[in-house]
Amino acid sequence: DSGVTQTPKHLITATGQRVTLRCSPRSGDLSVYWYQQSLDQGLQFLIQYYNGEERAKGNILERFSAQQFPDLHSELNLSSLELGDSALYFCASSESRGTNQPQHFGDGTRLSIL
């Protein structure tokens, strides 16, 4: 058990809809990261938050947004969903911002777009 909790485990929805994925980091971790895992793109970094502030952006679409709340949990919002958004979305957390800090991953949310 990594200590990172993601909900829900599975989401099935239709094109054009909007969903929210939730992540609770390990106790004491201030950084939260979001990754997308798909068969064609592999594991791609989306975005990082540190103590409520956005720190880095990767290949995140404009239809996607995220935030980190004062209690350090984070939400990833995906809107105007397309078939290609079907993927496994992982949240990870680390203690600080340092490059040597390992990231601890949750079990992911599997999003299926019908």
Added chain:
Amino acid sequence: GNSVTQMEGPVTLSEEAFLTINCTYTATGYPSLFWYVQYPGEGLQLLLKATKADDKGSNKGFEATYRKETTSFHLEKGSVQVSDSAVYFCALSDARIQGAQKLVFGQGTRLTINP
């Protein structure tokens, strides 16, 4: 940009065989290097890491050495078990933006160990 290349899988071995999964990277600066493992239906678990050249990371019988001269971080294990069957990801920490860290992953190598 920074990138990681892993040997293509799938890799199938017999129990007690020697394992090598190749990983090479392209990066500016001196990134930290990681191996993560993903068991079916689970998230990624950190297997080992190395933070500077010539560092050797090790865990659960797995080892990898940070080779700056060959830009490599190959994963090895002397005697694999059925329970090692999983997908293995090599990754580097890209921290070109101060205070930010993102992991750049290889494509993953699926390992199957037969009894």
